[in-house]
């Protein structure tokens with residue numbers, strides 16, 4: 001009995017020790033921590049691609065996925081929260097949610113008309129959700145069963161959009177959610193060896209999808225990461241640094257938002273020394289920099305995403321509802 005208790009205590013100490021987030025040492029104010037996965041540059045990027053990103057100024061952000069079908073309503077109940085989170089609000093199991101794919105047949109979709117509208121509107125770039133948290137891919141990914149290719153529509157929506165926008169001279173940016181509700185190996189935290197092994201498989205799957213996107217659509221100008229706030233990702237800061245490097249090697253000039261990144265200690269956006277990671281700050285949406293505090297000292301580029309309704313990114317059938 002005593003021995004079992006000792007083993008249990010030892011095991012749980014080992015588990016909490018091994019899988020806990022590392023904490024930084026406290027250093028005197030004039031010293032910086034040595035980081036393997038912190039900012040890889042101080043100050044703003046000065047190359048032509050980054051200048052293009054700045055000059056573009058106005059973009060359109062498109063969220064399009066299975067959530068557009070129920071539009072905020074599940075089993076007769078309308079949920080006020082963001083429509084693309086409906087699966088979570090209504091506690092819909094993944095396999096049931098993904099059956100919406102059988103209804104995905106947007107036969108009136110016309111990428112060229114969308115691109116012409118964006119041009120008229122003055123958008124110089126468009127960000128598109130390649131995959132939101134639900135896991136459904138707008139491109140025919142060979143690494144997932146949950147893609148446009150397995151729907152009645154079948155066609156590569158992302159490919160059509162990239163071509164149409166590029167034909168109008170509009171840059172395309174890819175939104176990509178790392179958190180993926182459709183994938184059995186996704187973990188919110190790493191608390192055991194089993195979690196670590198599953199999550200390693202998940203990271204490999206994500207690498208493959210990102211390489212696939214970069215290879216299939218080489219004109220993409222930016223990767224905008226989301227769904228990167230979980231402890232599992234914060235404990236794998238090395239991976240976020242690796243993704244940034246991998247995409248920049250594959251697509252010279254590509255820009256990447258700060259939201260992807262976590263450092264050695266799980267510190268996000270800005271590393272443990274206070275330096276911006278990635279190429280520009282994408283803080284919480286609808287947040288503009290503080291004109292005094294941030295802009296006075298700013299040494300980084302930034303982008304703000306504004307929703308027109310209170311907090312809706314995907315289509316909701318009643319945008320007049322308040323979020324809370």
Ligand code: FHN
Nearest residue numbers: 082084085226227285305313
């Ligand atoms: O959870 C998402 C949300 O649905 C939406 O995609 C926004 C866009 O910035 N990002 C996340 C919340 O921060």
